[in-house]
Amino acid sequence: MAEVIRRPGAQHGKSPAPNSNGIGNKSSSSSSSSSIDRCKEKRRLRIQVRRESVLAANGRVIPSRRSIAPTPQQDGSNEEIHKQQICGGGGGGMAALEEMRRRVTSYVPVVGAVAFVGRRSKMEDAISVKTNLCSPPINHRLPLHFFGVFDGHGGAHFAIMCKQNMHSILEEEVMGLEKHVGPIDVMDERVLRWAWRRVFRSCFSRTELLALHTCGCCGTRDFRCSCVDRREVLQSGSTAVAVVLTQEHIIVANCGDSRAVLFRRGSVVPLSFDHNPANRADERVRIKVVGGCIVNLDIARVEGVLDMTRAIGDKYLKPYVISEPEVTIERRDSEDEFLILASDGLWDVISSKMACHVVRDCMKKEGPGLITSRSASAATLLTRLALARGSSDNIGVVVVDLNKDNV
Structure with missing residues (x-):
């Protein structure tokens, strides 16, 4: 399902009111951008964890926590999202991966x-x-x-x-x-x-x-x-x-x-x-190519001695x-x-x-x-x-x- 993101101050699809100079509110625009970035980052992490969970279920290598770490941001919001994700605040993806590794190892x-x-x-x-x-x-x-x-x-x-x-x-x-x-x-x-x-x-x-x-x-x-x-x-x-x-x-x-x-x-x-020289034509050919022979006595034998090739x-x-x-x-x-x-x-x-x-x-x-x-x-x-x-x-x-x- 597609995510619907509403900007602060927006009501029923209406744009925020312009200021007296006819220019949109800068603080509102900055807050909206930050909210969108955080939502995108959460969505990216959810997709990443799902993909790693599928790999683990198929016996693939299980990544370390570092492998799903988000790109650091100046405001520190991504660090908090990442902390919630691996500690249970954002789902049990990493816990499932660790459990898979434990079962395979034991x-x-x-x-x-x-x-x-x-x-x-x-x-x-x-x-x-x-x-x-x-x-x-x-x-x-x-x-x-x-x-x-x-x-x-x-x-x-x-x-x-x-x-x-x-x-x-x-x-x-x-x-x-x-x-x-x-x-x-x-x-x-x-x-x-x-x-x-x-x-x-x-x-x-x-x-x-x-x-x-x-x-x-x-x-x-x-x-x-x-x-x-x-x-x-x-x-x-x-x-x-x-x-x-x-x-x-x-x-x-x-x-x-x-x-x-x-x-x-x-x-x-x-x-x-x-x-077995009796049942493996490919092995008989290999032996003949290098100068050997298969002798049939009681059973087929290499050089009349060994019954395996x-x-x-x-x-x-x-x-x-x-x-x-x-x-x-x-x-x-x-x-x-x-x-x-x-x-x-x-x-x-x-x-x-x-x-x-x-x-x-x-x-x-x-x-x-x-x-x-x-x-x-x-x-x-x-x-x-x-x-x-x-x-x-x-x-x-x-x-x-x-x-x-x-x-």
Whole structure:
């Protein structure tokens, strides 16, 4: 609605009476101008607060009080208007913004995680859960959460090193991003996607390099210890599916055949795609271009050895098997229900759809029972179901509840 501003002394649209010289009253004109300026300033502040409230509701960065400060005037009237606006005299806009920041900062997703040896004699799976990992500029300086599942082959070395170090390396990369590439426009979706891909590719590369030269047991460089045989390390590796959860996005980096899925509006949304030579024509082409081959024995294998085309480690199969992850970024939705990350010990015997329906049923229950949370109950049930369906591998499962009502 348009504002109607009446000048002092005006009655029913009539102009103020002129003085004896035929000139309008100067004091009345000055007062009218001041009143109009104050009304305009109030209106400008209301519009500004509404706009910032919409941004906050969409998860955008919440401005400081300074960002809506009015232009100072000589008569000090704007200072008083601003003081009323942020202290409650002119509405609750800033209070709403501060409450939004408080909720985002204090929110921690409920996570259930299980790593089980299963029917194997050795445990080569590892999982990582790091809530409130850091608050980087790329995420409006709000907290982000990290989850990972790592499935070792040829030994547990690379899976253990990923569990111990990947989150720390990721934190270094994301906190130091602007130092290396300059300020990031976090409001530009394309720039944001480019930045996250850069972060994860560097993170996976550094994690692999560290694992190739460091003992996971004692931390000795170049394996000058008796903990592990370096020749075995060079012939081993690990899958890695890592997820970063922010208030706006789900960022997934995948290398190998561990998998991440999202359940949204009753449907399964795949967040990663297995690097399987039998099902990935693009990966077969990439390997052939660099001189490698896919050999079909019992199943399709790179050089007749490894049944995945990407992994961390496996130095003896370079450059055919690479550690560069595929990165997908999914914008969060109010109807997102949960995430599942798991190794192939689960996915070999349970489809993504079945796993999501099992977890959904667990989430609907009134309480977790003897287990700490619905997420933990769901992860445990998935593990037991995989065993019942004949899984012969280690099983690593992480379930992340995205429903804030369950926190």
